[in-house]
Amino acid sequence: MANKITYKTLQAKKNVEQIVCITAYDALFASIFDKHVDLILIGDSLNMSFNNESDTLTIGMDEMIYHSKAVCRGANRAYIVGDMPFGSYHSIEDALKNATRFYKETKVDAIKLEGGKEVAHIIKAIVDSGIAVVGHVGLKPQMARSEGGFHVQGRDEASIERVFNDALEVEKAGAIALVLEGTISSLAKDLQRELKIPLIGIGAGNVCDGQILVWSDAFGFFTNFKPKFVRRFLNGAELVEGALKKYVDSVKTKDFPGDEETYL
Structure with missing residues (x-):
């Protein structure tokens, strides 16, 4: 824990060193990522990538708490942020109740x-209650259904002004x-250039x-689809499927388990 990353660590990196962030939803992958990244987000994106839903809207607090607990057990160095799911912060009362639950039931450093x-x-x-908050502006996945899909922001002056002002309000x-x-x-x-707090991009350029x-x-x-802003650093599905085929063949041919995997 001596090298635990805090919000002060992240702030000190602004204009000095790029902040590396990634999502995680379980202890296994969190423990792998923890050695290398600055920030781990338990994103409601898991509703799409792992629950095969078309958007993030149907995941709830219980599921986010469950996955956040797992990530916090697997990571002890990175700054950990948990997503507040759709419907959990429509009023100050609900937001305070759910953000407090995040802090009390998990070890996340902040909520988003x-x-x-x-x-x-x-x-x-939420901040006044003693809970750290990470904001999220621009394309907002929780608004995708009402806005008819995932649309790039800033294509016109009105959109540019809206996103810019939103960012300033969140910082304030x-x-x-x-x-x-x-x-x-x-x-x-x-x-x-304008913000004093770190700006983390996803589909916003380098x-x-x-x-x-x-x-x-x-x-x-x-592999259902690949957004323009995503670079695949590994063909993970292909590699796992290849390994799985080897396992299947080894079982069917009785090559596995062999003597080295058998108690004699």
Whole structure:
């Protein structure tokens, strides 16, 4: 725990060193990632990548708490952030109840919620209660169903102004960092210069203070579709399937278990 990353660690990296972030949903992968990344997010994206849902809306607090507990058991170095699911912060009362539950039942360092000006008062209330908050503006996955899909933000002046002002409101409300998703890179560049808190990009170009990807996207396990901003650093699904075929063949031919795997 001597090298535990805190929000002060992240803040010190702004304009100095890129912040590396990734999602995790269980203790096994969290323990692998923990040695190498600065921040681990238990994202509600697991509803799509692992529950095979079309969006993030149907996951609830119980599931997010369950996965957050697992990640916190697997990681003890990285800064850990848990996503507040859709419907858990529509009012200050609900937001405080659910954010407090996150802090009491898990060991997350912060919670993350989506929205700008419209949730700034909620962010402030959570921060004032002693809970760290990471904001999320730009493309907001929890709004995908009502907005008819996942759309890049900043394609026109009105969108640029809205996202820019949302980011400033989230910072003013007390967020310790901000995720910027699905925006044109020039907007991200302007925000990185303007904001005093770290700006973490996903689909916002390389001008942010750091980057985050969903791990199953980055390592090729989720193959239903591939967003433009994703780079696959591993063909994980192919590798696992290849290994599985070897296992199946070994069992069918009685090559496994062999003498070395048998108690004699």
